[in-house]
Structures are given as C-alpha cells and as structure tokens.
Amino acid sequence: MSGKTKILIVEDEQSLREIYTEYLKASGYEIISAADGQEALEKAKGIAGIDIILLDVMLPKIDGITVLKELKADPKTKKIPVYLMTVLSLKDLEKKDTKSEADGYIIKDTMNPEQIKELIEKTLKK
Amino acid sequence: MSSKFDSSRLIKVILSLQSLILNTLDYDKVISKIANTLLFDAGFINLGYRIIVLTLVDENQRTLNRISLSKTEEAQKTQEVSVVPFHKIEIPLRSEGNILIKAIKNKKSYHTNYWPDLFRPILKDKDAIANQNAAGIKTSLVMPILVRNKSIGALIFSMIKDYSEVSKQELILIKAFTDIVSLAVQNSKLYSSTKTLASKLKVANSHLKELDKMKDEFISIASHELKTPLSIAKNNLWMYQNTAKKEIDEKNKRFLTETESSLTRLQSIINELLDISRIQQGRMMFDISPNNIYELTIEVTKSFEKLAHKNHIDLILPEKIKVEADVDPVKYKEVVENLISNAVKYSGSGSVRISIEKDNKNFKVSVTDSGPGIDKKDYSKIFTKFGRATQGLKLDGTGTSTGLGLYIAKSYIRAMNGKIGFTSQLGKGTAFFFTLPIKK
Numbered sequence: 001m002s003g004k005t006k007i008l009i010v011e012d013e014q015s016l017r018e019i020y021t022e023y024l025k026a027s028g029y030e031i032i033s034a035a036d037g038q039e040a041l042e043k044a045k046g047i048a049g050i051d052i053i054l055l056d057v058m059l060p061k062i063d064g065i066t067v068l069k070e071l072k073a074d075p076k077t078k079k080i081p082v083y084l085m086t087v088l089s090l091k092d093l094e095k096k097d098t099k100s101e102a103d104g105y106i107i108k109d110t111m112n113p114e115q116i117k118e119l120i121e122k123t124l125k126k
Numbered sequence: 127m128s129s130k131f132d133s134s135r136l137i138k139v140i141l142s143l144q145s146l147i148l149n150t151l152d153y154d155k156v157i158s159k160i161a162n163t164l165l166f167d168a169g170f171i172n173l174g175y176r177i178i179v180l181t182l183v184d185e186n187q188r189t190l191n192r193i194s195l196s197k198t199e200e201a202q203k204t205q206e207v208s209v210v211p212f213h214k215i216e217i218p219l220r221s222e223g224n225i226l227i228k229a230i231k232n233k234k235s236y237h238t239n240y241w242p243d244l245f246r247p248i249l250k251d252k253d254a255i256a257n258q259n260a261a262g263i264k265t266s267l268v269m270p271i272l273v274r275n276k277s278i279g280a281l282i283f284s285m286i287k288d289y290s291e292v293s294k295q296e297l298i299l300i301k302a303f304t305d306i307v308s309l310a311v312q313n314s315k316l317y318s319s320t321k322t323l324a325s326k327l328k329v330a331n332s333h334l335k336e337l338d339k340m341k342d343e344f345i346s347i348a349s350h351e352l353k354t355p356l357s358i359a360k361n362n363l364w365m366y367q368n369t370a371k372k373e374i375d376e377k378n379k380r381f382l383t384e385t386e387s388s389l390t391r392l393q394s395i396i397n398e399l400l401d402i403s404r405i406q407q408g409r410m411m412f413d414i415s416p417n418n419i420y421e422l423t424i425e426v427t428k429s430f431e432k433l434a435h436k437n438h439i440d441l442i443l444p445e446k447i448k449v450e451a452d453v454d455p456v457k458y459k460e461v462v463e464n465l466i467s468n469a470v471k472y473s474g475s476g477s478v479r480i481s482i483e484k485d486n487k488n489f490k491v492s493v494t495d496s497g498p499g500i501d502k503k504d505y506s507k508i509f510t511k512f513g514r515a516t517q518g519l520k521l522d523g524t525g526t527s528t529g530l531g532l533y534i535a536k537s538y539i540r541a542m543n544g545k546i547g548f549t550s551q552l553g554k555g556t557a558f559f560f561t562l563p564i565k566k
Contacts, residue, residue, distance in 0.1 A: 013354060019362065019365055087357055108357035108361075109356050109357035109393060112360070113364065114364075
C-alpha cells in the first residue's frame with residue numbers, strides 16, 4: 001500500500017460533510033466525499049484503494065442500508081470496512097438487522113470528529 | 127272455536143312472552159313474535175283475532191307511526207290493497223277523528239267497526255274501508271301503551287267478530303299483553319340507544335387510537351429530524367472550540383460553554399422523547415444479562431462526583447455488597463443515573479446517599495437526598511409523563527428537567543420485574559428506591 005489512507009465520506013448534510021472532511025484531511029488522510037447513495041456506489045466501485053467508508057444511513061437517491069448491502073455483495077468492495085453514520089441510537093440500529101454487515105457505527109450526535117478519527121485509527125491498526 | 131282459556135296454558139304463554147322480551151332485542155322481531163304468541167300459542171286466532179299492529183309515537187315528528195304488523199294472512203291482504211304502504215302511515219298527533227290519537231291522549235282503550243277511525247287523515251275514508259274489507263275485519267280494539275303513565279304508542283287488535291262477542295277474560299288478557307309489549311318496547315328502545323351509543327363510542331375510540339398512533343409517530347420522526355441539526359450544531363461548535371487558530375478569550379469561552387451545555391440538554395430531551403415513544407409503541411428492547419449490581423451502581427455514582435462537588439453536595443457512595451441480578455445494564459444505569467441526577471438537582475446543598483441492600487429474593491437501591499421533600503399534592507404526579515414536583519427545583523441550567531425521567535425509570539424497572547417508589551418528608555428530604563429480583 002502506498003501513500004495516504006483513503007477515506008470515502010458519504011454524507012448528504014453539507015456542513016457535516018465539510019467538518020468531517022476538513023478534520024480528517026488535517027489529520028493526514030486523503031478524503032473522497034459523496035453526497036448521496038448513488039454517488040457513493042459509483043465512487044466506491046470506481047476509485048481504487050479506498051481503505052475505509054463512512055456511510056450515512058439516511059441518504060437521497062439510494063439509502064445507506066442498500067448501499068451497504070451492495071458494497072458487501074460486490075467482491076471488489078466487500079473487504080472495505082464500512083462505518084454507518086446515523087442519528088439513530090444503537091437501540092434502533094440493532095433492530096434494523098444491519099449489525100452483521102456494518103463494521104461499526106458512528107452516532108453523529110454523540111461522537112465528535114476526534115472520536116471518529118480515533119475509531120478510524122483503531123480500525124486501520126487491525 | 128274454544129272461548130275458554132286454561133289458566134296454566136296462559137301462564138306458560140305469559141312466561142314465554144317474558145323470556146321473548148328478554149332474549150329478542152330487535153323491535154320488529156320481538157313485536158311480531160309476541161303477536162304470533164298471542165294469536166297462535168294463546169289461541170286468539172281461534173277467537174277471531176286476525177291482525178295485531180304496533181304503533182309508536184315519534185316525539186320529533188309529532189306523529190304516531192305504524193311500526194310492526196302481525197304475520198297473518200289478513201294483514202298481508204290489507205297491505206296488498208292499501209294505497210299507502212304500512213310504514214308510511216304516520217298520523218299527526220294533533221289529528222282529530224282518529225281513535226288511535228284519542229286512545230293515546232286519554233290513555234284509554236277504544237274500539238271501532240269503521241276503519242277510517244284508524245287511518246284519518248292519511249287515508250281517505252273509502253281507501254280505509256277498502257283495507258278493512260280486504261281482511262274482512264269487523265272490529266278493531268285500540269289499547270294505549272303506557273310507560274310510567276305516559277302513552278308511548280298504541281296496539282290495534284283487529285278481529286272478524288263484533289265487539290259484543292269479546293269476553294271479559296279476553297280483555298284482561300289483551301291488557302296483560304299490552305303491558306308486556308310496553309316492556310318489550312322499552313327494552314328494545316334501551317337496547318337500540320345503547321347500541322347507538324356503543325357505536326358512537328367505538329368511532330370515538332378508533333379516532334383516539336389513530337391520534338395516539340399519529341402522536342407516537344410524530345414523536346419518533348420529529349426526534350430524528352431534530353437530531354440531525356443538533357449534530358451539525360454540536361460538531362460545528364466542537365470544531366470551533368478545538369481547532370480555532372486564535373486563542374478564544376474567557377468571555378467568548380463562556381458563551382461557547384453555555385451553548386454546549388444547552389445542546390447537551392436539548393439532546394437529552396430528544397433522547398427522552400424517543401425513549402417514551404419506544405415505550406409507548408412497545409418497541410423498547412431489553413437486553414437482559416447477569417450483572418454485578420454493585421459495580422454498575424458505583425460506576426454511575428462516581429460519574430456524579432464532579433457535579434456533586436460543584437454543587438457542594440456530599441455524595442455518599444454505597445457500601446460494598448455482593449449482588450448479582452439479571453438486568454439490562456444500560457437501562458439499569460439509566461435508572462440509577464436518573465435518580466441520582468434528580469437528587470442532585472433537588473437537593474440544594476446537603477447530601478445524596480446511595481445505598482444497596484438485599485434479602486433472599488430482592489435487592490433494593492435507594493437514593494436519599496436532603497432536599498425540600500415532595501408535597502403530598504404532588505405525589506400522584508411523580509411517575510407520570512411530564513409530571514414533576516413544584517417545590518425545590520432549581521431553575522439554573524442544572525435544574526431543568528423534562529419530567530420524563532421518572533416515567534421512563536418506572537417503565538424500565540417494571541419491565542425488569544421490579545418496583546419503584548419513594549418516601550418523602552417535607553423539609554427533610556426524599557428517598558427514591560427500587561427493588562429488583564436477585565439472581566438465584
């Protein structure tokens with residue numbers, strides 16, 4: 001593997017997308033961003049060497065759960081760790097039967113950018 | 127034609143009529159069944175009786191209306207020739223020259239051998255006579271139906287014999303029969319008004335259920351919609367506080383801290399609303415596992431040390447005790463957190479003591495404060511949604527509450543097979559406690 005760690009951030013809220021992008025860029029990562037589910041799939045499949053995907057659940061065009069399923073069904077992308085970003089609490093998520101497919105969760109209203117960065121670092125060390 | 131009744135047969139007939147009234151609630155059915163009983167079981171058909179008609183007063187229209195008709199051949203014949211259908215014969219109560227109206231007004235029985243007396247002013251005399259001739263009726267006897275000395279209608283007994291041939295015994299029976307009909311009518315009226323009421327209540331109930339569902343959905347959707355802007359605000363604030371290039375001065379730092387604590391408050395309100403919505407929709411899931419109760423409790427208690435110190439509250443930790451119980455650890459901690467948080471909020475400065483006790487079956491966690499106590503008039507509100515005591519709540523940032531916490535705590539404790547309660551003394555303090563079964 002060469003160069004910077006590549007992170008795909010999929011988030012339809014511009015402000016959050018910018019914050020995550022800015023903070024993680026400043027932390028030394030290469031950031032690719034997408035604003036809806038369709039763009040997310042295109043970029044995830046079209047750009048080589050993505051190391052981790054942060055994927056919002058409620059997205060325009062194609063929702064996050066469907067994107068996740070497609071990524072995990074495609075041999076090209078199924079090994080990329082995917083973190084679901086949501087404002088749902090874990091109590092809600094457990095019922096949505098996504099537990100087995102997602103590699104983890106980012107609860108947007110309780111986690112700050114630094115905590116997200118720590119989560120990414122932990123995942124990359126694995 | 128037998129003109130004698132045997133009295134045991136009559137008693138049987140009356141009894142069967144009474145059971146009929148109690149068991150049949152449909153108007154038309156009960157009256158025609160009663161008429162049939164009288165005509166055929168009591169043998170009135172053999173005495174020359176052919177048609178029995180029930181009429182009832184319509185208080186709104188101020189008319190006397192034909193309601194029910196015996197299912198006899200002669201009744202059929204008059205209907206076939208009548209120019210006005212049976213149910214359309216509605217006689218205004220102020221009509222004159224109609225003996226039905228007269229019977230109702232005077233609460234007395236009458237008889238006639240001339241049917242126009244029964245049909246004026248709806249039918250022309252010649253049409254009424256045609257009806258009478260079609261059935262070969264000679265005499266009609268009109269009996270008012272009285273309820274608490276008020277006429278509610280009249281019965282018409284039509285026969286193919288002269289009035290002079292009607293025996294005293296027959297008259298007594300007809301009177302008894304009329305009384306039974308009166309009961310039956312009252313019964314059916316009561317039933318149909320109950321039925322109307324019941325169907326109205328059913329409609330109202332389904333409206334309420336729908337509203338309730340809408341309310342639940344609203345809370346759920348609204349909460350999610352609120353959380354997105356909340357996370358944007360929190361993340362932006364965090365970025366400013368943590369990545370600002372220039373040093374933020376003390377005054378501005380305070381503004382930011384205030385903003386942050388407000389957002390945190392907003393967040394906990396939204397979370398509480400979500401929990402309520404889950405509880406109400408029966409969607410709250412419990413993840414029960416064996417847990418060390420002392421450790422869970424200590425963990426929560428210690429998280430309050432800073433706040434207690436800031437508020438000059440002496441936070442007294444529970445003594446070490448070995449208790450293992452099947453609980454949902456997240457919800458258990460939420461309950462304890464809620465009780466301690468309340469105690470700290472309401473306590474002013476003083477002490478908050480957390481204790482754990484156990485017996486063979488249960489353990490009990492108590493959180494005792496030295497606050498103002500709860501007024502008796504507030505007791506019933508404590509565990510309700512949005513309910514809270516009026517006394518002693520501090521209105522600075524730490525003291526605001528939604529009043530949802532104890533409602534949620536109670537739901538959780540109940541779901542884990544426990545009980546929650548409190549004791550309080552005005553001016554001295556309050557102890558909230560809950561008990562849960564320990565692991566066998």
